[in-house]
Amino acid sequence: MTLLDFIYYFVLPVLSISIILIFIRFLIGPKMVDRIIALDLIVTTGIGFISAYSILYNQPTLLDVAMILALIAFLGTIAFTYYIQQKNKP
Amino acid sequence: MTDIIVGVLALFGTLFVFFAAVGMLRMRDTYLRISVTTKAATLGIGLLLVAGAVHSYELAITAKVFVIILFLFLTAPVSAHLIGRTSYFSGVKLWKNSVMDDMEGKYNPETEELGSGLEDEPKNSDLGKTAED
Numbered sequence: 001m002t003l004l005d006f007i008y009y010f011v012l013p014v015l016s017i018s019i020i021l022i023f024i025r026f027l028i029g030p031k032m033v034d035r036i037i038a039l040d041l042i043v044t045t046g047i048g049f050i051s052a053y054s055i056l057y058n059q060p061t062l063l064d065v066a067m068i069l070a071l072i073a074f075l076g077t078i079a080f081t082y083y084i085q086q087k088n089k090p
Numbered sequence: 091m092t093d094i095i096v097g098v099l100a101l102f103g104t105l106f107v108f109f110a111a112v113g114m115l116r117m118r119d120t121y122l123r124i125s126v127t128t129k130a131a132t133l134g135i136g137l138l139l140v141a142g143a144v145h146s147y148e149l150a151i152t153a154k155v156f157v158i159i160l161f162l163f164l165t166a167p168v169s170a171h172l173i174g175r176t177s178y179f180s181g182v183k184l185w186k187n188s189v190m191d192d193m194e195g196k197y198n199p200e201t202e203e204l205g206s207g208l209e210d211e212p213k214n215s216d217l218g219k220t221a222e223d
Contacts, residue, residue: 033176
């Protein structure tokens with residue numbers, strides 16, 4: 001079993017199952033805050049996907065996208081919490 | 091040899107991400123979910139990124155991976171703090187079996203005032219004066 005087989009048959013399927021599990025929480029999350037946390041974790045798992053694909057196809061250039069995704073996840077979380085706080089003000 | 095190191099790093103990173111996903115689904119409370127998403131996910135993604143850096147074996151890629159990991163480690167506590175603060179202020183309840191609520195009685199939802207819980211105690215300056223007298 002080579003490394004690429006391991007990435008292809010273990011890492012990518014397990015990451016896919018993780019995203020499905022987090023997406024269930026995104027759908028059933030009782031409060032808006034739970035959905036924000038789930039969205040944050042989905043984007044963070046996407047960074048892991050990009051890293052796995054950069055190993056699989058031997059293209060480290062893809063890691064630029066990972067950096068942008070990390071930035072966007074942080075900004076999205078900040079923006080959503082800001083709007084929820086503003087909404088709660090009378 | 092490099093393949094084995096990359097494989098082990100990717101294995102542990104994937105497992106950490108998977109545990110974070112399971113914890114996300116199984117935890118009872120918003121605050122427990124925040125704990126899951128900040129600890130396990132940063133470690134898992136960090137290990138996966140380090141696996142990519144070891145596999146490419148280039149200085150530029152390693153520097154890029156280091157910057158991404160540093161950014162994740164810096165922003166995860168900040169966003170977790172903001173989410174926790176927002177959820178407490180918007181009235182999300184703790185799980186019924188949670189044993190401790192440090193903000194109990196220190197936040198007034200009507201006036202949105204936040205106290206330290208020490209307002210009624212005597213101040214340090216007063217204590218010093220009485221000791222001198």
